[in-house]
Amino acid sequence: MTEIRWHARGGQGALLAVRTLARVAINHGKFAQGMPEFGAERMGAPTRAFNRISDKPLSLYCGITNPDVIIVLDTTLLDAVNVTEGIRKGGTVLINTNRSADEIKQKVNKQIGGNADARIYAVDATGISIKELGRPMPNTPILGALVKITGGAIKMDDLLSDIKHSFSEKFPPKVVDANLNAIKQGYEQVRPV
Amino acid sequence: MANKIAALTGNNAVAYAMRQINPDVVAAYPITPQTEAVEEFADFVANGLVQTEYIPVESEHSSMSACIGASAAGARVMTTTSSAGFALMWEMLPIAAGLRTPVIMYVANRAFSAPLNIHCSHDDTMGGRDTGWIQIYSENAQEVYDNMIQAVRIGEHLDVRLPVMVCVDGFIISHAVERVELLEDDVVRKFIGPYKAVNPLLDVSKPVTIGAIGLPDYYTEHKRQHSQAILDAKPRILEIAKEYAAVSGRQYGLFESYKLSDAEVAIVIINSAAGVAKMVIDELRAKGHKVGLLKPRIYRPFPKEEIRDALKHLKAVAVMDRTDAFGAGATPTATEVSAALYGLPKVPLMINYVYGLGGRDISPADIQGVYNRLFDIAKTGKITGKVFDYLNVRD
Numbered sequence: 001m002t003e004i005r006w007h008a009r010g011g012q013g014a015l016l017a018v019r020t021l022a023r024v025a026i027n028h029g030k031f032a033q034g035m036p037e038f039g040a041e042r043m044g045a046p047t048r049a050f051n052r053i054s055d056k057p058l059s060l061y062c063g064i065t066n067p068d069v070i071i072v073l074d075t076t077l078l079d080a081v082n083v084t085e086g087i088r089k090g091g092t093v094l095i096n097t098n099r100s101a102d103e104i105k106q107k108v109n110k111q112i113g114g115n116a117d118a119r120i121y122a123v124d125a126t127g128i129s130i131k132e133l134g135r136p137m138p139n140t141p142i143l144g145a146l147v148k149i150t151g152g153a154i155k156m157d158d159l160l161s162d163i164k165h166s167f168s169e170k171f172p173p174k175v176v177d178a179n180l181n182a183i184k185q186g187y188e189q190v191r192p193v
Numbered sequence: 194m195a196n197k198i199a200a201l202t203g204n205n206a207v208a209y210a211m212r213q214i215n216p217d218v219v220a221a222y223p224i225t226p227q228t229e230a231v232e233e234f235a236d237f238v239a240n241g242l243v244q245t246e247y248i249p250v251e252s253e254h255s256s257m258s259a260c261i262g263a264s265a266a267g268a269r270v271m272t273t274t275s276s277a278g279f280a281l282m283w284e285m286l287p288i289a290a291g292l293r294t295p296v297i298m299y300v301a302n303r304a305f306s307a308p309l310n311i312h313c314s315h316d317d318t319m320g321g322r323d324t325g326w327i328q329i330y331s332e333n334a335q336e337v338y339d340n341m342i343q344a345v346r347i348g349e350h351l352d353v354r355l356p357v358m359v360c361v362d363g364f365i366i367s368h369a370v371e372r373v374e375l376l377e378d379d380v381v382r383k384f385i386g387p388y389k390a391v392n393p394l395l396d397v398s399k400p401v402t403i404g405a406i407g408l409p410d411y412y413t414e415h416k417r418q419h420s421q422a423i424l425d426a427k428p429r430i431l432e433i434a435k436e437y438a439a440v441s442g443r444q445y446g447l448f449e450s451y452k453l454s455d456a457e458v459a460i461v462i463i464n465s466a467a468g469v470a471k472m473v474i475d476e477l478r479a480k481g482h483k484v485g486l487l488k489p490r491i492y493r494p495f496p497k498e499e500i501r502d503a504l505k506h507l508k509a510v511a512v513m514d515r516t517d518a519f520g521a522g523a524t525p526t527a528t529e530v531s532a533a534l535y536g537l538p539k540v541p542l543m544i545n546y547v548y549g550l551g552g553r554d555i556s557p558a559d560i561q562g563v564y565n566r567l568f569d570i571a572k573t574g575k576i577t578g579k580v581f582d583y584l585n586v587r588d
Contacts, residue, residue, distance in 0.1 A: 019200075022200055022370040026200035026370075026371070027198070032371070033369055033371050035365075035368075038364055057372075059468030059469070060469055060472055060557070062554050062555055062556050063554040
């Protein structure tokens with residue numbers, strides 16, 4: 001079982017991201033959950049969301065306190081929220097950022113304390129999104145990055161075909177293609193820090 | 194059976210079931226505290242996927258009133274609500290039951306204010322448990338889908354003819370995506386069959402009065418018949434569950450027993466927290482502990498005798514509710530279970546917790562803590578500490 005915790009700000013699309021990830025997993029033979037955390041939502045307020053992906057049936061209807069993977073959709077959360085709280089030994093942190101590797105490393109290490117085994121990755125998902133979509137929606141490119149770093153839990157082709165299918169119901173082909181490109185860019189550009 | 198697999202929220206699963214059921218009338222108040230289920234269903238109506246007459250009313254009091262009127266007219270009727278919306282329906286709930294209108298209602302269980310909270314508690318339907326409705330509780334999206342379909346048959350059964358509320362945890366299940374196995378549309382339609390109303394108002398060849406006055410000379414007889422009808426629903430619910438198992442491969446009972454028959458200690462808990470408890474039980478069983486679970490499904494009628502038989506061999510039991518019955522000193526389910534066990538020569542030692550109010554997470558560690566306490570009680574044969582307490586709370 002892989003447990004993922006998302007940290008985002010209201011309006012960045014974490015809800016869509018967790019539901020999409022769960023759907024791709026379930027539609028390709030896995031058991032999965034996608035759980036947003038609802039509160040008094042305000043654009044820009046810190047929010048969390050959760051995913052579990054497993055080969056076996058899941059009945060853990062509760063929050064995730066010891067995630068294997070932590071995704072941070074907004075760099076400024078590193079100064080506002082202890083995003084790495086409870087991370088499993090050898091866990092993974094994926095950050096959407098355009099800041100330098102050194103700066104990110106320093107901020108995450110400050111939070112993460114003794115967990116020297118953690119693997120840290122960064123991708124400029126907002127930058128990709130602005131380039132491909134013309135607006136800051138880091139949720140789709142970060143999914144591409146996630147597929148790359150989790151190596152095999154979700155297949156890239158499965159993600160792309162799901163997005164193509166589900167987005168085509170709501171958006172014109174131009175927007176669908178821009179999102180597919182954004183996901184591919186996320187996959188290509190994610191780097192270890 | 195090659196059932197379709199889909200990634201759905203609890204709300205999506207309910208909307209899917211409602212589309213397959215294709216009721217004659219849905220009356221709902223579409224504003225918070227409502228769920229996506231009715232929003233999605235309104236899309237189905239607008240897109241012509243169902244033939245339902247959809248009535249967007251101005252309040253939940255009106256939605257239940259419209260449901261009752263439509264049901265009395267002879268229609269198959271459904272609605273959905275939550276929390277304060279449920280409370281606003283309250284006046285009409287015993288009327289739906291007293292008139293024996295088989296309205297089906299989906300409730301995503303959510304907390305009552307104050308303080309203002311949108312998250313999961315069972316305040317709404319636990320408060321409404323004695324309004325004369327049949328109540329079915331569901332652990333997850335799969336169960337709420339299956340229960341919605343069975344509810345139609347249960348409510349409309351000629352020996353029952355009562356409204357049914359199907360409950361699931363708000364947000365924890367209603368808004369979370371998980372894997373659900375769905376039946377084909379024609380399988381569902383064949384299973385529920387057409388609705389044949391008894392004495393419908395619209396049958397002008399046979400005029401009837403519905404909602405007449407019942408003064409002291411007859412009121413009690415009406416209540417007595419209602420009381421007998423809901424108690425008699427138990428065997429019908431089990432027959433319908435058996436038929437449903439034949440088409441779905443999923444067997445339901447009055448409650449679910451998980452590793453209970455040889456258990457020494459157990460937890461009684463409804464809805465999603467039962468899922469967390471099952472994972473804890475698997476871990477404790479692997480270490481050799483004889484632990485189990487009883488998850489009530491049919492809460493009204495409360496399966497008193499069956500629950501007594503399922504629990505009587507235990508040394509200790511913890512009953513947990515996601516609501517308080519303020520001032521009772523015991524939660525609703527603890528009161529029910531105590532009454533079920535009353536009169537046995539040897540009664541299991543019982544403790545009672547309020548947990549998870551207003552969406553507070555219940556973790557495997559919380560459940561483990563309850564089992565640890567049960568181990569002590571079973572070992573010493575006595576309860577130390579509080580019999581009734583709040584779990585995971587600041588003092």
